Amino acid sequence: MTLYAPTEPYDSGLLDTGDGNRIAYSQLGNPEGKPAVYVHGGPGAGTVRRPLRAWDPDAYRVILFDQRNCGRSTPHASDPAADMSLNTTRHLIDDMELLREHLGIEKWLLNGASWGVTLALAYAQQHPERVSEIIVQAVMTTSQAELDWLYRGAGRFRPEAWDRFRAGVPEEERDGDLLAAYARLMEHPDRVVRAKAAADWLAWEDAVITGEPNNSPGMYSDREVDDQIAFVRICSHIFSHGAWLDDDQLIRDAPKLAGIPGVIVTGRHDMGCPPQTAWELARNWPGARLYISEDSGHVGSPSMVQVVHDAIEEFKTR
Secondary structure, eight states, X not given: OXXXXXXXXXXXXXXXXXXXXXXXXXXXXXXXXXXXXEEXXXXXXXXOOSOOTXXXXXXXXXXXXXXXXXXXXXXXXXXXXXXXGGOSHHHHHHHHHHHXXXXXXSOEEEEEEEHHHHHHHHHHHHOGGGEEEEEEEEEOOOOHXXXXXHHTGGGGTSHHHHHHHHHTSOGGGTTSOHHXXXXXXXXXXXXXXXXXXXXXXXHHHHHHTTTSXXXXXXXXXXXXXXXXXXXXXXXXXXXXXXXXXXXXXXXXTGGGGTTSOEEEEEETTOSSSOTHHHHHHHHHSTTOEEEEETXXXXXXXXXXXXXXXXXXXXXXXX
């Protein structure tokens, strides 16, 4: 695998959305290169801060951005005054389109993982003429079945951890909608309550991937308290509303992506985003290529990284 020398951003800024939000973005690589945007996961995790060594800095113009209310975008969701009603899938799609226009980009390659797959697909299905290629891994489309699995069904494998997750909400809500219950806790006026709920949620996220190959302990919870609060506030808000998508919408509408080259990568052992979703997406997306990495879970593996890297190399001169 060819890894390129790390580069610093040649441009960064805050994009005013016109409704009190500002979206942090940066650009790396070649200003005249092929545009590619990384769509981060979470939702609410913020964009990657490590060097992007898979992208040829001579060939690509890489755009990174923090979705609403997380990372360096403002207002931050750790601030109770941040209005979550302005953070919906529609808002996030519109932010991406506003950013594309602001940067003067005609088309860009989309790359995303986990929740970033949901947002990338939703954007591409609404604006297919603005997408050159798509590379996605750890595939999630935020269907009700996926949410039920991640926050309830997976508890069959980690019953002790799921019981702690369930115990994190008030007793009278434990047999109901846990996502909505956590979303309510994340709006509590007491920061101590919000911080505890965030820690309980992230402990469950960590538990889900504990037994995976190449697991990274504390992958979700290893962040500053403000970032934990923002992550879980955004995540519980969006997931408790089903991401404002019709159930299975992104699979149903995958034929809209016909003509857009796509590479779909999933891990055989992904407990958070089981490979069935990637399989269904590939079946409905004309011309997309599916790769199932036999030694990968949600956090990936060298073989998964290789497939993604190969796709990045393949598309850089297309």
